[in-house]
Amino acid sequence: MSKLIISTIGSHSALQILYGAKQEGFNTKVYCVKGKENLYKRYPVAQEIVTLDSYEDMLTQEPAINEIFIPHGTLIATLGKRALDIQIPVFGNKEGMHWEMVRDKNHQLLQEANIRTPKSYSSDKIDGLTIVKFPGAKGGSGYFLCSSQSEYEQQIAELLSAGSISEDDAKTAQIQEYITGVTMYPHYFHSIIHGRVEMLGIDRRYETNVDALGRLSQNNFKINPSYKVVGNQPLIARESLVPELLDFGDRLIEAAAKLFPPGLLGPFCIELAITPEEIVAFEFTSRIVAGTTLYVNGSPYSRFLFDEDMSMARRICREIKQAMGQRRLKELLT
Ligand code: ADP
Numbered sequence: 001m002s003k004l005i006i007s008t009i010g011s012h013s014a015l016q017i018l019y020g021a022k023q024e025g026f027n028t029k030v031y032c033v034k035g036k037e038n039l040y041k042r043y044p045v046a047q048e049i050v051t052l053d054s055y056e057d058m059l060t061q062e063p064a065i066n067e068i069f070i071p072h073g074t075l076i077a078t079l080g081k082r083a084l085d086i087q088i089p090v091f092g093n094k095e096g097m098h099w100e101m102v103r104d105k106n107h108q109l110l111q112e113a114n115i116r117t118p119k120s121y122s123s124d125k126i127d128g129l130t131i132v133k134f135p136g137a138k139g140g141s142g143y144f145l146c147s148s149q150s151e152y153e154q155q156i157a158e159l160l161s162a163g164s165i166s167e168d169d170a171k172t173a174q175i176q177e178y179i180t181g182v183t184m185y186p187h188y189f190h191s192i193i194h195g196r197v198e199m200l201g202i203d204r205r206y207e208t209n210v211d212a213l214g215r216l217s218q219n220n221f222k223i224n225p226s227y228k229v230v231g232n233q234p235l236i237a238r239e240s241l242v243p244e245l246l247d248f249g250d251r252l253i254e255a256a257a258k259l260f261p262p263g264l265l266g267p268f269c270i271e272l273a274i275t276p277e278e279i280v281a282f283e284f285t286s287r288i289v290a291g292t293t294l295y296v297n298g299s300p301y302s303r304f305l306f307d308e309d310m311s312m313a314r315r316i317c318r319e320i321k322q323a324m325g326q327r328r329l330k331e332l333l334t
Contacts, residue, residue: 002065002066003025003026003027003066004026004027004066004067004068004320004324005026005027005028005029005048005064005066005067005068006018006021006026006027006028006029006067006068006070006317006320007028007029007030007031007067007068007069007070007088008030008031008069008070008071008072009030009031009032009055009058009072009074009075010030010031010032010033010036010037010039010040010046010049011036011072011074012072012073012074012290013072013073013288013289013290013292013293013312013313014030014040014072015039015040015043015045015293016288016292016293016296016311016312016313017070017072017288017313017316018030018040018045018046018313019045019296019311019313020296020311020312020313020314020315020316020317021313021317022045023309023314023317024314024317024318024320024321025321026317026320027047027048028045028046028047028048029046029047029048029049029050029064029067030045030046030048030049030050031050031052031057031058031061032049032050032051032052033051033052033053033054033055034051034052034053037049037051055074055075055078055079056079056082058075058079058086059079059082059085059086059087060087061086061087061088062087062088063087063088063089067088067089068088068089068090068091068320068333069086069088069089069090069091070090070091070287070288070313070316071083071086071090071091071092071094071097071287071288072287072288072290073285073287073289073290075097076097076100076101076287080101081098081101083097084097084098089333089334090333090334091265091266091316091320091332091333092264092265092266092267092286092287092332092334093260093262093263093264093265093286093334094334095260095334096256096260096263096264096265096268096286096287097286097287099256099259099260099286100283100284100285100286100287103135103174103283106283106284107283108259109252109255109256109259109284110252110255110270110281110283110284112255112258112259113248113251113252113254113255113256114251114255115248115251115252115270115279115281116278116279116280116281117280117281117282118131118176118177118178118179118280118282119176119177120174120175120176120177121175121176121177122175123149123152123153123175124149126146126147126148126149126152126175128147128177128178129145129146129147129177129178129180130145130146130147130152130175130176130177130178131143131144131145131175131176131177131178132144132145132146132152132155132156132173132174132175132176133173133174133176134165134169134172134173134174135169135172135174142159142164142165142226143224143225143226143227144159144224145178145224145225152175156170156173179273179275179280179282180275181273181274181275181279181280182204182273182274183204183205183271183272183273183274184202184204184235184237184245184272184273184274185202185203185204185205185269185270185271185272185289185291186199186201186202186237186245186248186249186269186270186272187199187200187201187202187203187267187269187289187291187292187295187312188200188249188252188267188268188269188270189266189267189268189312189315189316189319190249190253190263190264190265190266190267190268191319192262192265192319192323192328192331192332193319193322193323193326193328197246197249197250197253198302198305198315199242199245199246199249199301200292200295200299200301200302200305200310200312200315201234201291201292201294201295201299201300201301201302201312202234202235202236202237202245202299202301203232203233203234203235203289203291203292203294204232204233204235204291205227205229205231205232205233205291206229206230206231206232206233207226207227207228207229207230208226208228208230209223209225209226209228210225210226210227213225229290232290232291232293232294233294234294234295234299236300236301241274244279248270248272248279248281249268249270252264252268252270252284262331264286265331265332266287266288266316266319266332267287267288267289267292267312267315267316268284268285268286268287269284269285269289269291270283270284270285271283271284271285288312288313288316292311292312292313293311295311295312296309296311297309297311298310298311302315319332320332
């Protein structure tokens with residue numbers, strides 16, 4: 001049997017994925033949209049670089065023999081629901097990506113897992129600080145904060161007249177309770193080979209301009225926050241919080257198995273905000289998150305579990321290897 005090839009798209013967490021695959025002894029391949037190849041030439045983690053004209057070309061790529069594709073955020077952000085039509089066998093359950101993409105489904109899964117999500121409002125019921133989101137706003141650009149119906153209407157009118165949003169966007173805007181908490185993104189791995197959910201690390205995102213606003217005194221300027229991620233910072237949780245984080249992961253896996261069997265396989269993440277009173281989830285992610293790249297050498301949590309350098313990508317490849325050994329690889333792919 002020829003060696004297995006682990007492939008992914010060149011962006012997001014590709015450096016980690018390809019390096020983790022190499023560590024586990026697999027061949028590696030990266031699909032790059034024209035102009036993005038250079039990064040993967042400068043960091044030699046891919047044995048093969050395939051150049052694409054556009055992300056759509058991923059849909060017509062024929063799999064090589066023994067190729068497994070590791071999906072990440074770029075696949076979902078660029079192809080949306082069409083990501084499910086990719087022909088290369090994908091690690092994990094593609095159905096999970098569908099539940100991740102559709103905001104209502106995303107919240108439905110969290111609620112099924114008994115994890116609190118922010119409340120939603122209609123504009124005439126706003127009674128506190130809310131965050132207004134538009135569909136498809138990547139990185140929360142164009143989101144705004146408001147705390148009354150009149151403020152809401154004024155801001156919508158301004159965005160419409162500036163051409164920043166369409167009438168359709170205005171109609172489908174989602175008004176959400178603003179959670180004043182610190183963010184925490186635990187990285188989980190659901191292993192069907194070991195029959196357990198592992199928490200391998202935690203990060204927080206470094207977002208512009210929202211992470212810059214604390215440097216200004218509050219009332220001087222009216223600046224709408226944006227949440228464009230520019231990087232990630234490592235975090236460990238207060239130890240007494242860890243049991244709850246583990247429990248969230250277990251419950252999400254149980255809920256997913258109920259709503260779309262077999263549910264989520266492999267890496268996933270829950271985007272949390274922690275207030276002095278409670279823990280609230282903005283959304284879940286059904287695949288590897290970019291913050292895991294912090295832990296190519298392992299995180300404190302992955303060290304406790306494995307006592308070796310276990311990144312999320314390496315964990316994925318380890319699962320593949322063990323599944324092959326038990327002739328169970330098919331269970332991990334869709
Ligand atoms: P994306 O899908 O691009 O990640 P999100 O809707 O998850 O966009 O939001 C981006 C960021 O906005 C989050 O990481 C978080 O910092 C902030 N955010 C989202 N929803 C809320 C909320 N209800 N309260 C406070 N902050 C929020």
